[in-house]
Amino acid sequence: MQAIVDQSGIKYYVVTLNVNGGSYTKIVRANTLLVNALREELDLTGTKKGCELGDCGACTVLLDGKPVNSCLVLAVEADGREITTIEGLDKEGKLDKLQESFIENTAIQCGYCTPGMILSGKALLESNPNPTEHEVRRAIAGNLCRCTGYVNIVKAIMAAADKQ
């Protein structure tokens, strides 16, 4: 990871962010958070900012396949690692089964928690294709829905598991 110092003495780092199958070289500061790099440098605004302290899960992305809060990861720490955001789930314009299931089960109200919910659900189904309701609830325990639409969110993830 290369460091650059500009004329006013501010230090920047050249990072490679592997996002949704593409590889992007970006210039960030040491204190640039991954969520801000995704939203502001790559225009991937599907990843939301909520509490920004790791409680709400709105900023959930998959880092090397595992859900993490991108508000608590430095962009420089994500250098070279594989990142999946909500924009990376559809294939050739076709929504992922889990995304379709959220629509079919009315699991979206205001929609703010949805990207994080879907990514947590996606990671669960990748490692456990037939989860119990308890396992689904455990997997999304770090994603808060302030519309409190949890019943349909759980239903959507269970339904997507059944379809696989």
Place this chain on the structure above:
Amino acid sequence: MYLPDFEYYAPATLAEACELLAKLGPKAKVLAGGTDVLSKMKQEQLSLEALVSIKKLDELTEIKSNGKGVVIGARATHNSLIDAPALQEKYPSICNAAKQMANNQIRNTGTVGGNCVNAVPSADLPPLFIALGAEVKLVGTSGERVVPLEDFFTGPNETVIKPDEILTEFIFKDQPFTGSNYLKFSLRRSGALAVAGVATAVVMDGDVCKEARIVMGAVAPTPLRAKEAEEILKGQKVTDELLEEAGNRAAAECKPISDLRGSEEYRRDLVRVLTKRSLRKSISEGHV
């Protein structure tokens, strides 16, 4: 939320990391998972000039049996504890304790070392690790030392670690315990700090308790052993009355404060109940 400016280093070796920490002094800290350090910096609870990332020190993520016991690398995440075959086999109580922590995202990022070095009184792993007799390896510029985890904590957010030292691993020697367990009570099932937590480890011979360790969390400035309650159990045949007595004694030994999560009185009563329940589970379920 604003993350203040700081200098960032990602050294390639442990020795380099220690030298950097020695050079930078107390205004620098180790960055492991970042779930604690970064959220504290955002909230201005921690003012730092530099972070020394240990992301390149992959040897610190290992969890392995070494014939005599188990060694857990300090950068292992909480979720990696749950999945580690070496722990599932010999220390299922550690897997179960990790399952009770935070939420999935934090468990994928937060590290075992961080859970101890930040020395939050309500941390979940230290009580169990102390009950199991864990030692920590601290590596600094002038060499390394091994300290019992029981002697590691000196107060809230304070430990014996020196500014140039890095906690690299947790060492569990082949332990005599036939069973161990950690139970916590928190206001929500997920993503909530313990109001109180109790870890227990026992050596059973039939229905006689030969040895017991009880370590309480979130009810004193540091994890605290209930030594008098342990004595009550030693050499005794286990009965409901004996467990009740041990619970009562532990409740008397803890030193809780009242805060927004619970009053002193409530915490004492939690300790009484959790001690009893955790002992019963350690005794009846045992280790593999």
